[in-house]
Every structure is written in structure tokens, then in C-alpha cells.
Amino acid sequence: DVKVTQSSRYLVKRTGEKVFLECVQDMDHENMFWYRQDPGLGLRLIYFSYDVKMKEKGDIPEGYSVSREKKERFSLILESASTNQTSMYLCATDRSGIGDETQYFGPGTRLLVL
Amino acid sequence: GNSVTQMEGPVTLSEEAFLTINCTYTATGYPSLFWYVQYPGEGLQLLLKATKADDKGSNKGFEATYRKETTSFHLEKGSVQVSDSAVYFCALSDEAAGNKLTFGGGTRVLVKP
Numbered sequence: 001d002v003k004v005t006q007s008s009r010y011l012v013k014r015t016g017e018k019v020f021l022e023c024v025q026d027m028d029h030e031n032m033f034w035y036r037q038d039p040g041l042g043l044r045l046i047y048f049s050y051d052v053k054m055k056e057k058g059d060i061p062e063g064y065s066v067s068r069e070k071k072e073r074f075s076l077i078l079e080s081a082s083t084n085q086t087s088m089y090l091c092a093t094d095r096s097g098i099g100d101e102t103q104y105f106g107p108g109t110r111l112l113v114l
Numbered sequence: 115g116n117s118v119t120q121m122e123g124p125v126t127l128s129e130e131a132f133l134t135i136n137c138t139y140t141a142t143g144y145p146s147l148f149w150y151v152q153y154p155g156e157g158l159q160l161l162l163k164a165t166k167a168d169d170k171g172s173n174k175g176f177e178a179t180y181r182k183e184t185t186s187f188h189l190e191k192g193s194v195q196v197s198d199s200a201v202y203f204c205a206l207s208d209e210a211a212g213n214k215l216t217f218g219g220g221t222r223v224l225v226k227p
Binding site: 004033039040041042043044045048058090092101102103104105106107108 | 157159214219
């Protein structure tokens with residue numbers, strides 16, 4: 001079974017704080033993704049990575065950065081948290097493939113920025 | 115660009131009722147289509163998928179058929195259970211867009227006993 005774990009289920013931070021969200025997978029998948037989930041908007045891609053030390057911007061990268069130093073670990077960083085970054089953050093992984101690969105998701109981190 | 119539109123919820127049903135969730139898409143290429151489900155307190159998991167026109171994906175009593183002529187991938191289940199209460203997301207993956215997933219807004223389904 002693929003296991004994707006996220007460092008926290010719930011997080012409360014203050015405006016301006018630096019926030020780290022970590023994702024770890026145990027399936028040796030090449031691709032890793034960070035999404036945010038908001039009601040009515042579905043999932044929106046923030047950043048993704050096809051390999052160690054590689055990163056690509058998704059649809060809404062502003063205010064976020066990422067780090068992938070090891071294949072199994074993909075971190076999302078909020079440099080200076082703002083209230084509009086209050087959301088559910090989901091990490092996902094899949095194998096490199098031809099586009100019909102299943103993505104495997106972590107349980108999510110619900111972040112509240114005060 | 116690519117987009118996925120699905121019916122807004124919440125959809126409230128009684129147990130054993132028939133469920134349909136509509137999903138239509140716009141894509142530049144020839145996408146693969148997916149339904150993901152999110153049970154309360156969990157991440158998303160794949161429910162079913164179809165990779166080419168007229169393919170039918172099925173799993174756990176759910177079915178969806180890839181209809182290229184109507185650009186649709188509607189999800190159906192003939193008899194829902196309380197355990198089917200969840201949020202359902204339609205999504206597509208398109209090689210022309212780098213094989214990244216594009217999601218619909220999600221439909222919350224609540225099944226009452």
C-alpha cells in the first residue's frame with residue numbers, strides 16, 4: 001500500500017510566521033504535488049516536482065515555495081503566512097507516466113492563519 | 115486551458131437511492147478522466163478512471179462512461195449506502211498540459227439512513 005504522510009493534521013499560525021508543511025512518501029514515486037483545497041474551488045495545484053531538487057510552479061504558486069532534497073520528501077513553505085492562506089493542504093504522489101497514473105494523497109493539513 | 119465542471123452540492127439522498135453526479139470537461143488534447151472520493155477526515159483516493167472514449171470505469175458499485183461527443187464523465191451508483199457519504203471530485207489529466215490533474219469543484223454527498 002502506498003503511504004503518503006503529512007507532518008501535521010491541524011496547524012494554527014499567526015500572520016507573518018514562516019510555516020513548513022512536510023510530506024513523505026514510501027513508494028519511490030518520482031512525482032510529488034502540493035494542492036490547496038477550498039470549498040467550491042476543488043483542488044488547485046501550488047507546486048509540483050518531477051525529481052529531486054526539481055520544482056515547477058502550478059496554478060497558484062504566489063506566496064509559497066517548495067523544497068525537495070530527497071526523493072521521498074517534499075516540503076511546502078509559506079514564507080510569511082497570511083490569512084488568505086487559511087486552507088486545507090494536500091500532498092500527492094504518482095509515478096512518471098503517460099498521464100493516466102493514479103495520484104495518491106496524504107490525509108491533509110488544515111491550516112488556520114490568524 | 116483545461117477545466118472540469120461538476121454539479122454543486124450538497125446532494126442529500128436516502129439509503130438505496132440512485133445517485134448521479136454530472137461532470138463535463140474542456141480539454142485541449144485527449145484526456146484521461148478520473149473520479150476521486152474524499153471520505154470525512156481523509157485525503158482523496160481514486161474511485162475509478164477511464165483513459166479513452168467509450169471506456170467505462172467502475173468500482174464499489176460506481177460507474178462512469180467517458181463520452182467524448184458530450185465531453186462528459188457522469189458518476190452513477192444504483193443504490194447508495196450511508197458509507198458513500200463523501201465529497202466526490204471529477205478530474206482530468208491531459209498530456210498537452212503536462213499530465214497534471216485538473217479538478218472540478220467537488221460535490222458533497224450525504225446519504226441518510
